[in-house]
Amino acid sequence: MKKILIIGCGAMGGAILSGCLAKGLWNKEDVYVKEHSEEASKAKAARYGVHASTDGSEAKEADLVLIAVKPNVVPEVLHEISRYQPSRVLSIAAAVTLESLENGLPKDTEVIRVMPNTPASVGEGMAAIAPGAKASLSFIREAEAVFSALGREAVVTERQLDELGALSGAGPGYAFVIIDALADAGVLIGLPRKLAIEAAAQTLYGAAKMVLETGKHPDELRDQVTSPGGTTIAGIYAMEQKGLRGALMDGVKACLDKSDQMAGK
Structure with missing residues (x-):
């Protein structure tokens, strides 16, 4: 890739940018960042040592336009960049379908939709990649x-x-709740809070x-x-009695149902 335009450089957009720069996939001099205002664009560009975009016109020559804004902002972004006939657009906006993206862009634009997660910021993300028809x-x-x-990634x-x-997109949120709950348990049985959090996080990792x-x-x-009649099975049994598996499964299903609702399915 040569020229990259990133529209929306928040937590995920920033994680992708910093990761690609660190791995040498992108060069700072080839990356442009556009935020909601010229001032914000310049501030974010300065933070990463890249260029600021004022009007998104870089989409005309960009090898990749990365859309990393909130779902409700996507239609405005598509309208803005369509005039520049972008060749390749990758969107990480949740619940914005490939059909919506393709309908909002010139007919020859190649589109890919990706669902990453926040551990990408520490190089341990999981991303789902769904290619558009073209x-x-x-x-x-x-x-x-x-x-x-x-x-890691999967097409x-x-x-x-x-x-x-x-599962994995929202999964870090579930994991943080589990880590916090395990840390609370550690405090309950006598451990210092800091040590309990460290032990819980490292154990899950x-x-x-x-x-x-x-x-x-x-x-x-x-x-x-899990030894027969041992301590670990006793702990697992107690957790299962409280519906641990069912709660996690219900949570993932509820998340998908909400996603479908947001996408109008």
């Missing part, structure tokens, strides 16, 4: 390169993207890494630390 293989490969630099159908949005690196099913790994 997205070329080379554009898909570029999207894969961007998001593999920020963690999926748009419906699977929505489903992964409810380590367990997740074991799943990914060993390729073993979580049940198999659980059995390795």
Whole structure:
């Protein structure tokens, strides 16, 4: 890629930008950032050492236009950049369908929709990539390169993207609640708060890494630390009695239902 235009450089847009710069995928001199005002654009550009865009006209020559704004702002952004006939547009706006993106852009524009998550900011993200009807293989490969630099990625159908949005997109929110709850439990049984949070976070991080690196099913790994009649199974039993699995499953389903509602499905 040569010229990149990022429209909306908040938490996720900034994470993508900083990750791609750190990995050498993008060069600072080739990146332009546009925010809601000229002042905000200049401030954000200065923060990352890139250029500020005042009117989005860079979309005309950009190899990639990244839309990273709130869903309700997307129609305005599409209207703004359409006059410049962008060649490739990648959107991370939640609940904005490929159909909406393609209908709001010139007919020859290649479109890809992506659902990343916030751990991308520390290089451990999970991104779902859904190509539009006209997205070329080379554009898909570029999207894969961007998001593999920020963690893991998978090319999926748009419906699977929505489903992964409810699981991994919103998942960090669930994980933070679980970490906080485990830390509360640590405090309850006598641990200092700081130590309890560190232990809870590191334990979940380590367990997740074991799943990914060993390729073993979580049940198999659980059995390795669950002795018959032991302490771990006692803890799991107590949690299951309170509906731990059901609560997590209901939460993911509720998230998907809300996403569908926002998308008018």
